[in-house]
Amino acid sequence: MPADLDPGVLAEEQKGWERVQRVVCPGSFDPVTNGHLDIIARAAGVYDEVVVAVLINVTKKSLFTVDERVDMLQQVTGQYANLSIDRFHGLLVDFCAANGISAVVKGLRAVSDFEYEMQMAQMNYRMAKVETMFMVANPDYSFLSSSLVKEIARYGGDVSGLVPDRVLGALRERLAEE
Numbered sequence: 431m432p433a434d435l436d437p438g439v440l441a442e443e444q445k446g447w448e449r450v451q452r453v454v455c456p457g458s459f460d461p462v463t464n465g466h467l468d469i470i471a472r473a474a475g476v477y478d479e480v481v482v483a484v485l486i487n488v489t490k491k492s493l494f495t496v497d498e499r500v501d502m503l504q505q506v507t508g509q510y511a512n513l514s515i516d517r518f519h520g521l522l523v524d525f526c527a528a529n530g531i532s533a534v535v536k537g538l539r540a541v542s543d544f545e546y547e548m549q550m551a552q553m554n555y556r557m558a559k560v561e562t563m564f565m566v567a568n569p570d571y572s573f574l575s576s577s578l579v580k581e582i583a584r585y586g587g588d589v590s591g592l593v594p595d596r597v598l599g600a601l602r603e604r605l606a607e608e
């Protein structure tokens with residue numbers, strides 16, 4: 431803490447916070463795209479530790495299983511020593527509490543992301559004082575979402591350059607099975 435920062439300005443619950451800045455990048459990652467990777471890599475450059483957490487959502491139909499999504503994420507993020515891949519279900523704030531995580535990092539692609547993300551961020555802060563840090567999307571990927579990638583690939587469109595090569599292969603195989 432800087433010498434001139436009076437600890438008295440910190441809220442009571444902030445005083446005990448661990449000083450390791452461990453953050454989480456949550457999402458479905460069905461599958462991971464280059465837009466996700468851009469945010470993940472930038473977060474790993476700014477924070478001490480980054481946990482990429484795959485949401486286990488049994489009610490939502492996914493193309494890849496949680497194990498497959500975790501596996502793909504591991505394969506494409508191996509170069510970051512301060513990054514790990516995990517999974518969670520239920521409330522993100524509970525995952526944060528269980529893992530000593532003080533903040534969520536989200537990418538903002540467009541104004542349309544903002545309203546929902548602001549609501550989630552405010553609720554997470556209200557529930558558990560978990561902060562949300564927004565990173566603006568790389569303009570090269572601001573139009574990109576996993577669902578759009580799947581839709582284009584399903585109709586034979588070219589999604590190379592939008593997902594890592596390993597994911598490209600997995601996508602082709604999975605869609606060929608449909």
Ligand code: ADP
Binds near residue numbers: 465567568
């Ligand atoms: P999506 O299907 O929209 O890609 P995810 O739940 O997998 O959804 O995304 C998780 C989070 O990753 C999003 O909330 C958003 O913060 C971020 N994200 C997704 N795609 C991009 C992108 N192209 N650029 C920046 N951030 C992104």
